[in-house]
Amino acid sequence: MQESSELLQWYDRNHRELPWRTSPVRQKSGAKPNAYHVWLSEVMLQQTTVAAVKDYFTRFIRRWPCLEDLANSDLDDVLKEWAGLGYYSRARNLHKCAQHVASVFSGEFPSSEKELLDLPGVGPYTAAAITAIAFNKHAAVVDGNVERVLSRLAALETPLPTLKRPVKDLMGQLTPKDRPGDFAQAVMDLGATVCTARNPACGLCPWMQRCQGRLTGIHESLPRKRPKKAKPTRYGAAFVIKQKDGAVLLRKRHAKGLLGGMSEVPGTDWRVSSAAPSCVTAQEWVQWAGAGDGAAKDEALSLPFKGLSLEMPETMSLCAEPVKHTFTHFHLYLQVFCCELEYGLNLPENCWWSLPNALAGEALPTVFKKALRAAQCL
DNA sequence: AAGCCGGGGTC
DNA sequence: GACCCAGGCTT
Numbered sequence: 001m002q003e004s005s006e007l008l009q010w011y012d013r014n015h016r017e018l019p020w021r022t023s024p025v026r027q028k029s030g031a032k033p034n035a036y037h038v039w040l041s042e043v044m045l046q047q048t049t050v051a052a053v054k055d056y057f058t059r060f061i062r063r064w065p066c067l068e069d070l071a072n073s074d075l076d077d078v079l080k081e082w083a084g085l086g087y088y089s090r091a092r093n094l095h096k097c098a099q100h101v102a103s104v105f106s107g108e109f110p111s112s113e114k115e116l117l118d119l120p121g122v123g124p125y126t127a128a129a130i131t132a133i134a135f136n137k138h139a140a141v142v143d144g145n146v147e148r149v150l151s152r153l154a155a156l157e158t159p160l161p162t163l164k165r166p167v168k169d170l171m172g173q174l175t176p177k178d179r180p181g182d183f184a185q186a187v188m189d190l191g192a193t194v195c196t197a198r199n200p201a202c203g204l205c206p207w208m209q210r211c212q213g214r215l216t217g218i219h220e221s222l223p224r225k226r227p228k229k230a231k232p233t234r235y236g237a238a239f240v241i242k243q244k245d246g247a248v249l250l251r252k253r254h255a256k257g258l259l260g261g262m263s264e265v266p267g268t269d270w271r272v273s274s275a276a277p278s279c280v281t282a283q284e285w286v287q288w289a290g291a292g293d294g295a296a297k298d299e300a301l302s303l304p305f306k307g308l309s310l311e312m313p314e315t316m317s318l319c320a321e322p323v324k325h326t327f328t329h330f331h332l333y334l335q336v337f338c339c340e341l342e343y344g345l346n347l348p349e350n351c352w353w354s355l356p357n358a359l360a361g362e363a364l365p366t367v368f369k370k371a372l373r374a375a376q377c378l
Numbered sequence: 379a380a381g382c383c384g385g386g387g388t389c
Numbered sequence: 390g391a392c393c394c395a396g397g398c399t400t
Contacts, residue, residue: 046396052386086384089398123397144395160395161379197393198388228393229381258383328383366385 003210004176004183010206011186014193018050019058024182033181035109036067038134042126043094047087050192056085067109070095071102079261079363088262088365092255093121111135133181140172141184145191150174151223152195152213159224233331235277237285238267238323238368239316240338240375247353248377249341250362258327263363265371266305266351270332282316282337307348315339319375325367332367338375 012024020041022033040060044053059081064070070078075095082091097120101109109130110116116127124142131139142164150156150167158166175183194201200219202208213219241249250263268289279285305312316339323334347353354362359378372378 043396047384047394049386049394084385086386087396089383090396093397121397125396147395260383326384328385329381 001174001176003207004174006206007186007190008176008179008183011182011189014189016050016189019054019061021185024179027182033134033136035130035134037061039097039109039122039126039130040094042129042133043090043121044085046090046126048085052085056081067098067107068102071098071107073098075261076363080361083262083363084366084369086366088260090121092261096120097122109134111137113139129184131180132175132184136179136181138175138177138180139184140168140175141188142168142171143188145188145195146171146184147223148197149187149191149195152200152219153207153211155212155216155218156222157218157224159226163223231326231330232272233274233333234270234272235333235335236268236270236289237279237282237335237337238265238371239282240265240319240336240372240377241313242338242340242375242377243343243353244340246356246377248356248359248372249345249347250352250354250364252350259365259367261363262365264365264368267334270330270334272330276333279335280318283312285335285337286312308351309346310341313339313341321374323367323370323374325370327367334367334371336371336374 015023017023018041020034020037022031027033041053041057044057060070063081064073073095075092078091078095079088082088082094085091100119101107111131111134113127113131116122116130117124119127122130128139128141129143131137132141147160147163147167150170151158151163154170156163156166156170171187190205190207194205198220202211202214202219205211208214211219213222249266251266253259253262253264255261268286271289277285277288279288316337319336319338323332323336325332325334356377359372364372369378
């Protein structure tokens with residue numbers, strides 16, 4: 001196939017050295033990709049850019065050099081290393097997958113797309129990527145970059161998500177038997193650096209001459225997609241409770257759902273509202289947030305400190321501006337309060353004191369790091 | 379098929 | 390500051 005060799009030549013000329021890649025040159029002299037590295041990088045790269053992943057990948061490999069090391073690790077340590085990377089269910093599935101491969105497959109990843117698809121956290125994209133990149137077997141690798149590049153190349157005007165099927169078919173036809181892994185990475189690199197969503201650098205594209213989208217002038221509007229829903233705004237309060245030694249009270253979140261299994265500072269629920277509530281004191285925030293759903297009303301006053309023998313301290317005071325943070329499907333305004341507390345509080349199982357030098361290493365999602373910065377603890 | 383899951387980049 | 394990006398799991 002003419003077009004695949006054109007792109008592979010471009011890839012060889014523009015190859016990016018990345019910590020998880022085995023370059024075409026090294027493969028030619030017999031080096032085999034490391035399936036553990038390929039799998040880890042592909043999971044990290046789900047919905048995440050190369051720039052954001054690089055340092056996380058290096059730290060993971062340094063700490064857990066092989067799959068068995070990761071399988072034998074504590075989930076809490078994995079969540080700490082993952083903190084800040086987002087989509088935390090990936091970290092939980094990563095740990096589960098490592099244990100599964102270690103026990104069921106003796107630590108060796110299966111090399112068929114079908115078996116890979118059964119692993120936790122491995123979907124159609126990742127299964128195909130591991131098959132092609134780690135094992136050099138034919139597979140149609142389709143991620144967002146591939147959807148964009150191929151929908152433009154063939155001027156496919158079918159909107160997402162229906163577009164997925166024709167793109168998968170086309171990718172299967174274009175992928176060469178010879179270097180399926182390099183070809184998949186070439187298309188994805190092209191999408192990330194040349195055939196970008198906005199202002200594509202068509203002049204640098206090895207496929208410019210045969211790009212049907214560009215020929216007809218519709219390339220920048222591809223791929224077509226459904227209009228997206230507006231995000232609601234939620235409001236809530238977070239409470240930074242400190243001791244004299246600077247230790248901050250942290251709590252472990254529920255294992256599933258939003259920021260599942262991660263750590264947090266205690267706080268109210270985050271309640272949807274069309275306008276900011278006119279709350280001033282911490283007590284007012286607790287009442288307002290607790291009034292959100294009728295069932296929890298009775299518990300409203302104790303909600304932020306559930307399980308703790310603690311009333312809302314008189315000294316709980318506002319710190320600076322509210323923290324703003326945007327999640328996948330809502331905006332959040334988080335009012336941060338702080339206070340200092342005497343020693344001797346009885347803590348339940350899911351709470352602990354984190355000293356200043358330990359705080360940065362906790363499994364804290366970005367929103368709570370912002371809150372701790374607002375309270376000048378980080 | 380549609381909703382649930384972060385964080386970073388661009389303009 | 391508004392908007393864009395987009396893989397796996399769950400329902």
